[in-house]
């Protein structure tokens with residue numbers, strides 16, 4: 001059943017589009033480089049999301065892992081493995097995030113599905129399946145602290161990480177980093193918003209002292225490939241984050257469905273420059289899924305070049321467990337909204353050609369070492 005509000009929402013999103021200026025080109029000295037923390041449910045090819053800001057001369061202060069497609073321990077191990085293969089372990093730390101969402105559990109998720117229908121993509125709350133894990137898939141449901149080594153060792157050009165997590169939780173790290181550089185740290189989220197919500201609650205000045213928030217998530221259509229696991233895994237965290245006083249919030253959702261690699265795309269990565277990361281992407285990037293997080297990262301690093309249409313809109317997140325839209329955003333216009341909401345910049349349309357070019361370029365020419373990033377003079 002489609003509620004009558006949905007067509008209005010889409011009309012709203014598509015009609016009041018405008019283009020928006022972007023931050024200045026990142027050709028400035030080290031001390032004024034943009035800084036970013038990327039929080040994600042990392043996997044064997046998700047590193048493209050941090051290659052993008054590196055290529056655009058951002059300082060990546062650290063990676064945080066979250067629970068969305070799999071548990072935060074397993075996704076954090078993927079971050080460690082990716083950095084090791086990229087020879088960037090010594091300059092980019094990884095902080096493990098919260099194992100559990102604030103309220104959602106496998107039980108509540110599966111009960112929701114009984115009440116309201118199955119989601120096509122269940123992420124971490126798909127039922128535990130040992131056979132599936134032994135075939136090299138990341139763990140879902142069950143014990144969040146178990147690790148599935150096969151998800152590393154069975155993948156080509158990959159491996160189980162030898163490095164370890166940095167001390168402290170992802171949320172504490174974010175709070176500390178923003179206190180050290182108020183107004184200078186962007187936050188990027190490609191998974192659930194649990195860690196960022198915890199940071200918001202740990203420090204009342206956290207959100208407003210960031211340099212803005214970029215989120216992959218907030219789809220307005222459902223029941224197809226784009227059902228929004230990032231918000232559904234932790235609806236309460238999504239609500240905390242989307243009502244916090246970040247200087248600005250950019251949501252990239254349905255507009256990130258446009259770039260899906262085919263085999264020719266993946267082959268070209270290696271043909272142009274055979275390196276450990278292009279090999280890893282060719283071997284492991286599915287040819288049926290869009291570059292979701294990567295598109296959101298492209299919007300962050302080159303908004304002017306990438307965004308074709310965006311709109312400013314008030315959004316809420318449905319946190320009523322008994323609602324079929326539990327975990328989904330609800331856009332509002334100011335005149336009709338409930339109290340306590342804020343605006344987000346909702347990206348309606350990106351230049352897919354440009355996004356594809358950017359992704360190819362950063363995978364073909366990644367930094368080869370920490371030294372090459374020139375982070376030594378960082379303030």
Ligand SMILES: *[C@@H]1O[C@H](CO)[C@@H](O)[C@H](O)[C@H]1NC(C)=O
Nearest residue numbers: 025026027028055056057058
């Ligand atoms: C990054 O900085 C280098 C050195 O200043 C510069 O040559 C390059 O164009 C910058 N990259 C981007 C994407 O702006």
Ligand SMILES: *[C@@H]1O[C@H](CO)[C@@H](O)[C@H](O)[C@H]1NC(C)=O
Nearest residue numbers: 081084085158159160161162
């Ligand atoms: C960790 O070290 C082992 C042994 O040298 C190696 O096989 C594995 O590939 C390494 N892991 C990564 C992610 O590079």
Ligand SMILES: *[C@@H]1O[C@H](CO)[C@@H](O)[C@H](O)[C@H]1NC(C)=O
Nearest residue numbers: 127128129130131132133135
């Ligand atoms: C478990 O995973 C295997 C391998 O992917 C699959 O064939 C099987 O149907 C799954 N079992 C259940 C109960 O979903």
Ligand SMILES: *[C@@H]1O[C@H](CO)[C@@H](O)[C@H](O)[C@H]1NC(C)=O
Nearest residue numbers: 023183210211212247248250
């Ligand atoms: C978001 O706010 C920060 C801090 O005021 C600012 O530096 C940045 O340019 C803003 N970004 C956007 C996309 O408006």
Ligand SMILES: *[C@@H]1O[C@H](CO)[C@@H](O)[C@H](O)[C@H]1NC(C)=O
Nearest residue numbers: 305308351352353354355357
């Ligand atoms: C999209 O990007 C491509 C490649 O960078 C560019 O040639 C084209 O003009 C862009 N299209 C629009 C509508 O901006």
Ligand SMILES: *[C@@H]1O[C@H](CO)[C@@H](O)[C@H](O)[C@H]1NC(C)=O
Nearest residue numbers: 029030031374375376377378
């Ligand atoms: C930037 O960092 C590099 C590497 O440490 C250093 O050589 C360079 O002088 C720094 N540039 C500025 C403008 O601080």
